[in-house]
Amino acid sequence: MITAFACFRSAYLATDQAVITGLLDPSEVNIVRVPCSGRVEVRDLLRAFRDGADGVLVLACPEGSCQDLTGNVRARQRVEYAQRLLEEIGIEKERLEMAALASMMVPQAADVIKEMLDTVRALGPCRGRVSQAEGVAK
Amino acid sequence: MNENLKIGVFLCKCGGALAKRIDFQKLLTQVNTFPGVSYSQVDSALCLAEGRVSIGRAIKEQGLNRVVIAGCSPSFHEETFMEALRDFGFDPQLMAMAALRERCFGEEATQRAAREVLAAVRKAALLVPLPEKAVSVEPAVAIIGGGLTGIEAALTAAQLGLRVTLIEKEKELGRRGSELYPEVLTKKLQELVQQPRITVSTGTELLAIKGQAGHFAISVKKGGQTSIVNAGAIIIASGVEPQTPPYFSPPQVIGLWQLPRILATSSEKFRRVGFLVDLAQESRLASHMAVEGALACKKNWASEAYILCRNVKVDGREWEGLYRQARDQGVIFFKFRDNPSVKLCGVQVEIVVNDIYLGGQPVSLACDLLVVEQELAVGPSIREIAREAGLTISPEGWLQDANVHLYPVLSNRPGIFYAGLCRWEQELEESLADARQAAESAASLLSGGKTWVLSGKVAIEAEKCALCLTCIRSCPHRAISIDPIRRAPYVDDLSCQGCGICAAECPGKALQLNGFTDAQMAVQLQLGEGWK
Numbered sequence: 140m141i142t143a144f145a146c147f148r149s150a151y152l153a154t155d156q157a158v159i160t161g162l163l164d165p166s167e168v169n170i171v172r173v174p175c176s177g178r179v180e181v182r183d184l185l186r187a188f189r190d191g192a193d194g195v196l197v198l199a200c201p202e203g204s205c206q207d208l209t210g211n212v213r214a215r216q217r218v219e220y221a222q223r224l225l226e227e228i229g230i231e232k233e234r235l236e237m238a239a240l241a242s243m244m245v246p247q248a249a250d251v252i253k254e255m256l257d258t259v260r261a262l263g264p265c266r267g268r269v270s271q272a273e274g275v276a277k
Numbered sequence: 278m279n280e281n282l283k284i285g286v287f288l289c290k291c292g293g294a295l296a297k298r299i300d301f302q303k304l305l306t307q308v309n310t311f312p313g314v315s316y317s318q319v320d321s322a323l324c325l326a327e328g329r330v331s332i333g334r335a336i337k338e339q340g341l342n343r344v345v346i347a348g349c350s351p352s353f354h355e356e357t358f359m360e361a362l363r364d365f366g367f368d369p370q371l372m373a374m375a376a377l378r379e380r381c382f383g384e385e386a387t388q389r390a391a392r393e394v395l396a397a398v399r400k401a402a403l404l405v406p407l408p409e410k411a412v413s414v415e416p417a418v419a420i421i422g423g424g425l426t427g428i429e430a431a432l433t434a435a436q437l438g439l440r441v442t443l444i445e446k447e448k449e450l451g452r453r454g455s456e457l458y459p460e461v462l463t464k465k466l467q468e469l470v471q472q473p474r475i476t477v478s479t480g481t482e483l484l485a486i487k488g489q490a491g492h493f494a495i496s497v498k499k500g501g502q503t504s505i506v507n508a509g510a511i512i513i514a515s516g517v518e519p520q521t522p523p524y525f526s527p528p529q530v531i532g533l534w535q536l537p538r539i540l541a542t543s544s545e546k547f548r549r550v551g552f553l554v555d556l557a558q559e560s561r562l563a564s565h566m567a568v569e570g571a572l573a574c575k576k577n578w579a580s581e582a583y584i585l586c587r588n589v590k591v592d593g594r595e596w597e598g599l600y601r602q603a604r605d606q607g608v609i610f611f612k613f614r615d616n617p618s619v620k621l622c623g624v625q626v627e628i629v630v631n632d633i634y635l636g637g638q639p640v641s642l643a644c645d646l647l648v649v650e651q652e653l654a655v656g657p658s659i660r661e662i663a664r665e666a667g668l669t670i671s672p673e674g675w676l677q678d679a680n681v682h683l684y685p686v687l688s689n690r691p692g693i694f695y696a697g698l699c700r701w702e703q704e705l706e707e708s709l710a711d712a713r714q715a716a717e718s719a720a721s722l723l724s725g726g727k728t729w730v731l732s733g734k735v736a737i738e739a740e741k742c743a744l745c746l747t748c749i750r751s752c753p754h755r756a757i758s759i760d761p762i763r764r765a766p767y768v769d770d771l772s773c774q775g776c777g778i779c780a781a782e783c784p785g786k787a788l789q790l791n792g793f794t795d796a797q798m799a800v801q802l803q804l805g806e807g808w809k
Binding site for chain 2: 140142147151152154155158159164165166169170171172173174175177178179180182183186187190191192206207208209210213217
């Protein structure tokens with residue numbers, strides 16, 4: 140299972156369309172709506188792992204196209220930080236990725252999610268567990 | 278959890294399409310066991326009038342205080358349901374949606390549906406009402422820049438009932454317009470003097486933009502005196518400054534924007550006129566101006582005209598016809614890949630160009646007048662003021678519109694609009710369209726002196742705030758300030774766009790974005806039960 144945080148202005152629409160057009164099977168993806176990728180905190184990323192995700196995606200708008208200017212840039216910084224934290228506690232950092240999607244990038248949305256599913260399948264279920272996530276960034 | 282919680286779950290078969298995938302009887306039984314659910318029903322199409330009415334009826338009869346709609350994705354019909362709930366007098370912020378249509382497939386569809394509904398029910402339980410409140414706004418607009426674009430914006434805004442202050446730094450309105458489009462300017466100026474709602478303030482320098490949408494305070498300086506102009510919205514129509522062109526050496530080599538004046542005033546007739554554009558990059562406006570200029574030279578001086586460019590861009594109304602006309606009248610076009618060489622030889626200019634269609638054979642042209650493109654740049658002072666007001670400047674130095682296709686005249690700050698050349702190179706007709714759109718956007722925000730906004734999008738816990746100012750620095754819309762009495766952040770309802778960046782950045786967790794609080798996000802992440 141993977142959790143994908145999706146910006147409601149872009150990626151969320153693209154993933155919806157990807158499912159409707161049959162390009163994406165959503166049965167192993169939990170798509171979580173966010174108003175802007177800038178809303179996704181390091182803690183949310185770690186919580187997603189704690190709550191059972193084998194992989195986590197942050198789907199944002201392309202850089203330079205964020206309606207909230209810096210949302211996607213902030214999200215990228217947080218993803219990179221969280222990747223380091225994951226490595227420290229023995230979880231492969233490949234399990235956490237970020238991708239840029241515009242609302243009409245429907246096939247790309249399907250590809251990005253399929254890629255993460257492939258990565259997760261190759262790595263197997265996430266054995267490391269984030270259990271102290273509550274303490275992070277508190 | 279709130280003890281009086283009464284969640285109503287409305288399952289939708291999406292016109293029957295979902296009934297093939299999901300066992301609704303089973304789902305309904307499961308849904309009724311979810312915490313807080315006091316009512317549930319299945320409908321064939323909730324988005325239709327009948328379905329919407331049934332939601333309203335259930336809310337009333339069952340006394341529901343939260344609504345979960347499970348059917349299509351919120352990207353599809355969220356607005357429809359919000360509108361319907363508003364009509365029933367129910368706070369649309371107390372609704373959560375579960376996307377069954379976009380999530381539930383295959384053998385496990387029913388199970389997945391139950392999980393999606395459960396997540397929505399849990400979220401609904403955590404939702405708080407966000408009343409819409411009327412905010413008073415100043416039904417006045419300040420327009421920065423008294424060019425043709427600014428004048429058009431002023432006229433439109435005044436017609437729509439707003440008070441207008443037109444701020445121009447020069448002594449006269451429409452300096453460039455008087456050179457390029459004298460008839461249009463004269464006509465607009467006549468309309469302007471007849472409009473009592475417009476105050477024209479020339480010779481006035483803009484100093485700073487303060488305040489929020491609905492209540493801006495613009496400080497200006499006129500004749501050494503500083504004063505404040507109050508306005509609910511600002512339209513920036515400051516235009517651009519054409520820069521000194523390459524090879525500039527009058528009278529033989531001039532800039533593209535200087536040609537109209539030369540055409541009008543020069544006693545000399547230039548027999549051979551060259552136009553050199555696309556040196557730095559391809560430009561549609563330069564293409565258009567060169568073609569227009571070449572035609573004017575032919576008409577005024579019976580010149581021979583050459584246009585040297587990378588590409589003739591004709592993506593504007595009637596531009597294609599203009600290009601055709603130029604070809605018919607004998608304007609010669611050269612297309613180059615490498616910039617041509619330009620040399621001044623006495624009173625003539627010698628240009629050597631490699632046309633891509635002439636097989637590498639350089640062509641040498643001797644011109645009496647060479648008209649060269651000019652780079653356009655937003656003036657440094659307006660750029661600095663914009664930057665200080667938290668507006669974004671594009672990498673190329675323009676005032677960045679919110680979305681070039683969808684919201685071309687909106688800035689990143691509500692209440693501040695752009696029109697004309699300050700946001701992108703465009704010709705007069707396009708700038709005027711911008712001006713009208715900006716004025717209408719301002720009027721829709723300000724007319725009636727009040728506007729409705731969601732209050733409390735960001736929940737603030739003052740006792741957690743350490744006044745570190747992270748939220749103020751991170752807010753991309755400049756919506757946050759410090760409330761000195763509460764010693765905590767204050768979020769302006771009109772300016773806040775609900776992105777949640779402040780909530781994510783706050784190290785003390787003093788801010789929470791309603792609808793996407795930590796708790797509301799957390800319930801969406803649980804993958805344990807119900808997944809398998």
